[in-house]
Amino acid sequence: MLEGMFSGLSTALMPFNLLMVVVGCFAGTFIGMLPGLGPISAVALMIPITYTLDPSSGIILMAGVYYGAVFGGSTSSILINAPGCASTLVTTFDGYPMAQKNQAGKALALAAWSSFSGGTIGAIILIFTAPALASVSLSFQSADYFALMLLGLTSVAAFSGPGQMVKAMVMTVFGLMIATVGNDIITGAPRYTFGVLDLVDGVSFLLLAMATFALAEVMMTIMRGQTLGSDQSMEKVTRSSMKLSLSEVKEVAPTVARSSVFGFIVGVLPGAGATIASFLAYGIERNLAPERLKKMFGKGALRGLAAPESANNAASTGSFVPLLTLGIPGSGTTAIMLGALIAYGIQPGPRLYVDHPDVFWSVIISMYFGNLVLLVLNLPLIPYISRLLAIPPRILNPLIIFFSIIGVYLVSFNTFDIQMMVVITLIALGLKLLDFPMAPMLLGFILGGMLEKNLSRALVVSDGSFDFLWQRPLTLGIMCATVVILILPKLLGWVRLRRGNLMPAAD
Amino acid sequence: MTMTKDRFGGLLFLLLCLTYGYYAGDIPMLPRDEFEPFNAQTMPNWLAGLGIFLSLLMIFSKGSSSVKNEPLLAANVGIMLGLLSFTFLLSLALPWFGFPVTTSLFLIASYRLLGERRPKMLLLSSVPFALALWLLLTQVLEVYIAPARLALW
Numbered sequence: 001m002l003e004g005m006f007s008g009l010s011t012a013l014m015p016f017n018l019l020m021v022v023v024g025c026f027a028g029t030f031i032g033m034l035p036g037l038g039p040i041s042a043v044a045l046m047i048p049i050t051y052t053l054d055p056s057s058g059i060i061l062m063a064g065v066y067y068g069a070v071f072g073g074s075t076s077s078i079l080i081n082a083p084g085c086a087s088t089l090v091t092t093f094d095g096y097p098m099a100q101k102n103q104a105g106k107a108l109a110l111a112a113w114s115s116f117s118g119g120t121i122g123a124i125i126l127i128f129t130a131p132a133l134a135s136v137s138l139s140f141q142s143a144d145y146f147a148l149m150l151l152g153l154t155s156v157a158a159f160s161g162p163g164q165m166v167k168a169m170v171m172t173v174f175g176l177m178i179a180t181v182g183n184d185i186i187t188g189a190p191r192y193t194f195g196v197l198d199l200v201d202g203v204s205f206l207l208l209a210m211a212t213f214a215l216a217e218v219m220m221t222i223m224r225g226q227t228l229g230s231d232q233s234m235e236k237v238t239r240s241s242m243k244l245s246l247s248e249v250k251e252v253a254p255t256v257a258r259s260s261v262f263g264f265i266v267g268v269l270p271g272a273g274a275t276i277a278s279f280l281a282y283g284i285e286r287n288l289a290p291e292r293l294k295k296m297f298g299k300g301a302l303r304g305l306a307a308p309e310s311a312n313n314a315a316s317t318g319s320f321v322p323l324l325t326l327g328i329p330g331s332g333t334t335a336i337m338l339g340a341l342i343a344y345g346i347q348p349g350p351r352l353y354v355d356h357p358d359v360f361w362s363v364i365i366s367m368y369f370g371n372l373v374l375l376v377l378n379l380p381l382i383p384y385i386s387r388l389l390a391i392p393p394r395i396l397n398p399l400i401i402f403f404s405i406i407g408v409y410l411v412s413f414n415t416f417d418i419q420m421m422v423v424i425t426l427i428a429l430g431l432k433l434l435d436f437p438m439a440p441m442l443l444g445f446i447l448g449g450m451l452e453k454n455l456s457r458a459l460v461v462s463d464g465s466f467d468f469l470w471q472r473p474l475t476l477g478i479m480c481a482t483v484v485i486l487i488l489p490k491l492l493g494w495v496r497l498r499r500g501n502l503m504p505a506a507d
Numbered sequence: 508m509t510m511t512k513d514r515f516g517g518l519l520f521l522l523l524c525l526t527y528g529y530y531a532g533d534i535p536m537l538p539r540d541e542f543e544p545f546n547a548q549t550m551p552n553w554l555a556g557l558g559i560f561l562s563l564l565m566i567f568s569k570g571s572s573s574v575k576n577e578p579l580l581a582a583n584v585g586i587m588l589g590l591l592s593f594t595f596l597l598s599l600a601l602p603w604f605g606f607p608v609t610t611s612l613f614l615i616a617s618y619r620l621l622g623e624r625r626p627k628m629l630l631l632s633s634v635p636f637a638l639a640l641w642l643l644l645t646q647v648l649e650v651y652i653a654p655a656r657l658a659l660w
Contacts, residue, residue, distance in 0.1 A: 166565050170558070177523075177558070184534075189537070190534075219590065223583045225583050394618060394621035395618060398617030402617075406640070409601070418597065422595045435516075
C-alpha cells in the first residue's frame with residue numbers, strides 16, 4: 001500500500017499534474033458558477049482535453065474540475081442565489097441571506113473552509129477505506145458484478161426524489177437501450193445500426209455526455225431566458241471581508257466534522273451523491289442546533305452554510321470509492337469519469353488498485369491538492385473570478401456550445417457526430433421538458449456494456465439458470481440490498497402517510 | 508384519465524420500447540445461437556419488456572404532484588432551434604470551407620442570433636478566437652485537421 005501511495009504521490013507531485021489540478025480547479029470554478037452548468041457539464045466539457053493527456057493527468061484534471069465546479073456552484077449560490085448545481089442548492093438557504101446582510105465575503109470564506117475540511121476528512125477516510133474495499137472486491141465474480149451494477153442503477157433511481165423514481169428507472173432503461181446500439185460486444189452482430197456505418201461502433205460516450213449535459217443545459221438556459229443577475233453582493237466581495245473570527249470557527253467546527261463524516265458515508269452509497277448528503281446534513285444540523293440558533297436557519301446561520309458545504313464536498317470524495325474500487329460510478333459525474341477511464345483503456349475496479357496503482361493513488365492524492373488549491377488560490381481570487389460572470393450570455397453561451405461541438409469533433413473528426421449531437425440534444429431537451437432526469441440515462445449507458453457482459457458470463461456459467469442470483473452469499477446480499485433500496489422510498493412514504501393519518505385521529 | 512406530462516412521457520416511451528422490441532427480432536444471430544442461454548437478442552428483448560412495463564406503470568399511475576410547467580418563451584425556443592440549426596449547418600460546411608472559416612461563421616451567426624449587433628464585437632470575438640484555436644491545434648498540438656475541400660479545387 002505504501003509503495004503505491006508513494007508512486008501516486010510522486011505522480012501527483014509532477015509539475016504538470018500540479019498544473020492540471022490548478023487549471024482544473026480554476027476551469028471548474030468558472031463553469032460551476034454559471035447557473036445550469038454543474039459538475040457533470042464541467043467534467044463533460046473537459047473530456048476532449050483529457051484525451052490528449054496521459055491517464056493520470058487526465059483524471060487529475062477531471063477531479064480538479066469536479067471540485068472546482070462544486071465550489072463554483074457554491075459561489076454563485078451565495079452571490080446571486082443561483083446554484084450552479086443541485087448539490088449547492090442548500091447553500092443558498094443560508095449563504096444568500098448572509099450575502100444580503102453584507103457578509104458575502106464571510107459566507108464565501110466559510111463555504112471554502114467547510115469544503116476544504118469536508119474534502120480533507122473525506123480524502124483521509126478514502127485513503128484507508130478504498131484499498132481495503134479494493135482488496136475485498138478482488139474476489140468478486142461476474143454474478144457479483146452484475147448484482148452490484150443492478151444495485152448502482154437501482155439506487156440512482158431510488159434516490160432521485162419524490163415522484164421521480166419510475167422516471168429515473170425509465171431513463172436508466174433508455175440508457176441501457178442506447179448502449180445496445182452498435183456491434184454486439186460478444187458475438188459481433190450489428191444491433192440497431194440500420195445499415196449506417198457510423199453507428200457500427202455504437203454511440204460515443206463523449207457525444208452523449210456533451211449533448212445531454214453541456215449542450216442541452218445551455219439550450220435550456222437560453223429557452224428559460226435565464227441571465228446572470230448582476231447582484232450587488234458581487235461588488236461587495238473583497239479579500240479583507242473574507243475573515244472568520246475565532247468564536248465563529250469554534251461554532252462551526254463540530255458541524256463541519258459531523259457533516260464531513262456523514263457526507264462521506266452518503267457519498268459512498270451508489271446513487272446517493274452530494275445533493276442528498278447536503279440536504280440531510282442541513283436537516284441534521286437544524287435538528288441538533290439549540291433553539292436560539294435553530295431560528296437562525298434560513299436567515300444566514302453559519303452552521304446552516306457550513307453543514308451542506310462540508311457534506312457535499314465529503315460526498316464528492318466518497319463517490320470515488322465505488323468508482324475506484326468496484327468500477328461502479330456513484331454519481332453522474334463519476335459516471336463520466338468512468339467513461340473517460342475506459343476510453344483510456346483503464347478499467348476501474350478492484351484490478352485498478354493492482355494494475356494501475358499510480359492512477360489509483362494519484363487521483364486520491366490530487367483530490368487533496370484540489371481542496372488545497374481551492375482554498376489557497378481560488379478563494380482569494382473569487383472577487384476577480386466572479387467578474388467573469390459579467391461576460392454577457394450572448395457571447396458566453398455560443399462559446400460553450402462551440403466548445404461542446406468542437407470537443408466532440410476533435411475526437412472523431414467525423415461530422416456525423418455533430419449531426420447526431422443535434423438530434424440527441426433535441427431528444428434530451430424534450431425529455432428535460434417532461435421532467436425526466438438525465439443522469440440515470442448516462443449511468444445506464446455507461447454500465448450497459450459491462451452489465452450485459454457480466455450477465456451473459458453468469459448465465460453461461462449457470463447454464464441459463466438464474467440460480468447465480470442467490471447461490472453465493474455475497475450476490476444474495478447485494479440483491480437483497482437492491483430490493484430494499486427499491487422499496488425503501490415507497491415504504492417510508494407509506495409510513496409517513498400512516499403517521500399523518502393517525503395524528504389527526506389521535507388529536 | 509387526464510393527459511399529464513408523466514403520462515405523455517410514458518406513452519412516448521411505450522412507443523419507443525415497442526419499436527425497439529420489434530427491431531430486436533432483426534438482430535442477426537450465429538447458427539444455433541437461439542439455443543444459447545444468452546445471445547445478441549437477449550438483452551434487447553429484456554430491455555424492451557422492462558421498458559414496456561415501466562411505461563405502463565407511468566401511464567396508469569397517479570403521476571407526481573411536483574410536475575411543473577417550464578416558463579418558456581416562444582422567441583427563446585426559436586433561438587434554441589436557430590442555434591441547433593447553425594450547429595447542423597456547421598457539420599455540413601466544415602469539410603467544404605475548413606475549420607477557421609466555418610467556426611468563425613458559426614460564432615458570428617450565434618452571437619448575432621443571441622442579440623449581439625455590433626460588427627466590431629462580432630468579428631473580434633469570433634475570427635481571432637477561431638484562428639487562435641486552429642493555430643493551437645494544428646501548429647502547437649500538431650493535430651491534423653483536414654483542409655477545406657474548396658481550397659483543394
